[in-house]
Amino acid sequence: EAGVAQSPRYKIIEKRQSVAFWCNPISGHATLYWYQQILGQGPKLLIQFQNNGVVDDSQLPKDRFSAERLKGVDSTLKIQPAKLEDSAVYLCASRGGNQETQYFGPGTRLLVL
Amino acid sequence: AQTVTQSQPEMSVQEAETVTLSCTYDTSENNYYLFWYKQPPSRQMILVIRQEAYKQQNATENRFSVNFQKAAKSFSLKISDSQLGDTAMYFCASHSGGGADGLTFGKGTHLIIQP
Numbered sequence: 001e002a003g004v005a006q007s008p009r010y011k012i013i014e015k016r017q018s019v020a021f022w023c024n025p026i027s028g029h030a031t032l033y034w035y036q037q038i039l040g041q042g043p044k045l046l047i048q049f050q051n052n053g054v055v056d057d058s059q060l061p062k063d064r065f066s067a068e069r070l071k072g073v074d075s076t077l078k079i080q081p082a083k084l085e086d087s088a089v090y091l092c093a094s095r096g097g098n099q100e101t102q103y104f105g106p107g108t109r110l111l112v113l
Numbered sequence: 114a115q116t117v118t119q120s121q122p123e124m125s126v127q128e129a130e131t132v133t134l135s136c137t138y139d140t141s142e143n144n145y146y147l148f149w150y151k152q153p154p155s156r157q158m159i160l161v162i163r164q165e166a167y168k169q170q171n172a173t174e175n176r177f178s179v180n181f182q183k184a185a186k187s188f189s190l191k192i193s194d195s196q197l198g199d200t201a202m203y204f205c206a207s208h209s210g211g212g213a214d215g216l217t218f219g220k221g222t223h224l225i226i227q228p
Contacts, residue, residue: 031214033215033216035215035216040220041220041221042117042204042206042218042219042220042221043158043204043216043218044218045215045216045217048213048214048215050212055212055213056213056215089156091158093158095214100146100163100165100214101148101160101163102160102216103160104150104157104158104159105157106155106156106157107156107157109156
């Protein structure tokens, strides 16, 4: 069974630029999560999707972050414009309907200069 | 809101020793789930063990076991016969049952297994 796929693996941008990350969950997993992991900290939930609907985006900085999962499969997280404090690893995870376990992708490491 | 606290930033033990990682949490929910995740240097987060709060029996997975003290809101991870491959960041996490089940993580414990 293929795992959660994410791309790109690394991204370096200048502040005020925009960036997008892509996630393809495990096949058949209806629930998808985006987490932000700042160096030295545990991941923090940004947004949770159930199919193509948003379940929880209470911690998403909506003035600059947006996310979509239009067809209920893969998802895109965008930052526009980026700030220095957005430097982090962005983790995508997915979960199947009858499971409690979230499966994580390898993450995208973002550096904002 | 849930909070998860890991008070040990780093621990180091010799190979084959037993080590216990501490975790405390706070929640107002009656139904919740607790997890330990491992994040090796490659950064892929992997589930180590899971505990449902309504189950009194402590979860075990081979060399990994938990000591779940519900009244004290404590959820420690014990690793027996530690191996070099156990070197990683370990995160304690929780979520409440229901639709919005994003994980709340602690800050992690960096575990180093010395040869």
